[in-house]
Amino acid sequence: MENELTNINEIKTKIVNLSATLSLPKGTEAFISDIHGNNDNYLNIIRSGAGNISRKVEELFNGRLTTLNQKKLVCLIYYPEEILNKNNQEITDQDEFEQWHMDTINSLIEVLRYVSNKYPKDIVEKALDTKFRDVIGELSSADLKAEDKQAYYREMIKSIVKLKMGDSFIIAICHAIQKLAIERIHILGDVYDRGSQPDKIIQHLNESWQNFDFEWGNHDILWMGSLAGSKLCMLNLIRISARYHNLDLLKEAYDIDLTSMMKFASHSYVPLSNFESKVNIAGSTNEAQNLDNCIQQAAAIMQFKLEGQAIKRRPEFEMDDRLMLDKLSLDKKTITIDNKTYPIKNGCFQSINPANPYQITHSEQTVIIDLINQFTHSNKLNEHMWFMLDNGSMYLKHNGNLLFHGCIPVDSKGNFSKWQMDGREYSGKSLCDYFEYILKDGLRHPTTGDCFNSDLIWYLWSGKNSPLFGKDKMATFERYFIDDSKVQQEQMNPFFELSKEEWFADKVLKEFGLNSRGHVINGHTLDADILPIRANKKMVTVNGLAENNDIGGYTLLFDSYGMWLVTLKSFISRQKVIENMSDVVLDKQIVEHSSERKTVSDTDYGKKIKKQIDKLSAQLNL
Incomplete structure (x- = not known):
């Protein structure tokens, strides 16, 4: 009988504390x-x-x-x-x-x-x-x-x-x-790439903070995709790391040994001005800069080859405009795009076979296999990517607001872009939900083969219907090799221009089940x-x-x-x-x-507290 009274008193005390919490400021x-x-x-x-x-x-x-x-x-x-x-x-x-x-x-x-x-x-x-x-x-x-x-x-x-x-x-x-x-930190994408210490940011959140969430960005996807076994994500990641003189991060933080890539790149390429680092690192030697330059070239060429293979495997991606290597002239000094010929600036296409331009050479394949196996077996990378996966999402509805990184793809009239995949049509919220499902499934079942999940995760990096990218193309090839600003231009999704309009903001909020009193908050x-x-x-x-x-x-x-x-x-x-x-x-x-x-009563947390109070009150028959 005494225990029963104690339990009742504990329940009442809990209700008192929870009820008081509801009145605190948000x-x-x-x-x-x-x-x-x-x-x-x-x-x-x-x-x-x-x-x-x-x-x-x-x-x-x-x-x-x-x-x-x-x-x-x-x-x-x-x-x-x-x-x-x-x-x-x-x-x-x-x-x-x-x-x-x-x-x-x-x-x-x-x-x-x-x-x-x-x-x-x-x-x-x-x-x-x-x-x-x-x-x-x-x-x-x-x-x-x-x-x-x-x-x-x-x-x-x-x-x-x-x-x-x-x-x-x-x-x-x-x-x-x-x-x-x-009280809470919302990180709206792109923890990774360019800077040298993303691992320390993850570590700080893990060890020092209580409430936070990630809304993944397309740069984060490269790292998550590499863990899932996507060779394309990995090559993009290595290329960007070399471009920002940042390859030490892979070895020091994630125990990725780049020896095979270093040997291959230094043997196969020579430094070129269009592959110079995007940052000036104090104390960096010419030798280190030259090696980064060559690694960047090697990763880029392998990337372009594998992209061509993926685009041909997945016609539903509608990325044929990204097929560049088969548009090179036989001497590899010019390229013809949309019936217009452009000179190539500092080409490095010596490993490309004109008869089969997207074919990976034996030496390249050896490097790729070595590296992707290291990425998928890196304990620290596994720990950090699952931390981002467990605490993140493609979008978040929180306290009446909609949070995401890039955009919700639409056409010029503001209609949500429809995408056919697996015999079903996705758009707006359902498109974001579908991509999140594929990403999680890819990390739960990693494979280094050319599978559907790996291809779709790479698409999240640079596909025109990717909510995390928000452009019509990733003009990497053009920026490296074609000295023409028009052909380098990447067109933003109409979402960004339409985001100036209140009716459009209301439409996006409604698509995700939120009312017009909320806000659309994105990072980009x-x-x-x-x-x-x-x-x-x-x-x-x-x-x-x-x-x-x-x-x-x-x-x-x-x-x-x-x-x-x-x-x-x-x-x-x-x-x-x-x-x-x-x-x-x-x-x-x-x-x-x-x-x-x-007050807390007006928040999502307050709604949870009210449900808890109702549940406790039911135990007391109140």
């Missing part, structure tokens, strides 16, 4: 995209809460701290280890040293309390370092102005400093503030004439690394009062941010604002 969501392996830039955005932390510090200390001291506090929160190391070298007087620590801890506790006000106790505790959880928890939840306990709290902070725990304590508070400034690189906010503020595009002069891209915040598009400052380096005490925010623009705060 947590802040951050939307970022196109990280492309730039871990320092990614961390700069995340540590700053995409500008949310500096805003909180300004609200809290306006009139109490000078602008300079606010900047110092904000920079400490972003980079506590570096700032503390700098201060420890500069402050030599012991009394001054201890006073700085005590003042700083008091300020940080205020910030922590401010950012944690909208969370229940258990969420706040998860953000705290276990070594200091009890002390930080007590200080952050206490009334520091309460007369009876002022001496108690003061002595607690003083003891932390005297025992030389001040630095560790400050670091723990700063990390907790970073985690609580953002837009043409200069398309603004990030469109369609009467119903369409928003974010791109966290769209470097353009002083602009470092865009991110989006969605808090209890509404939505803000944040224009990011151009990011140079972590060192420069610390030296200049630079904030991440260049400008802010209101997308949506309400004087009445949204």
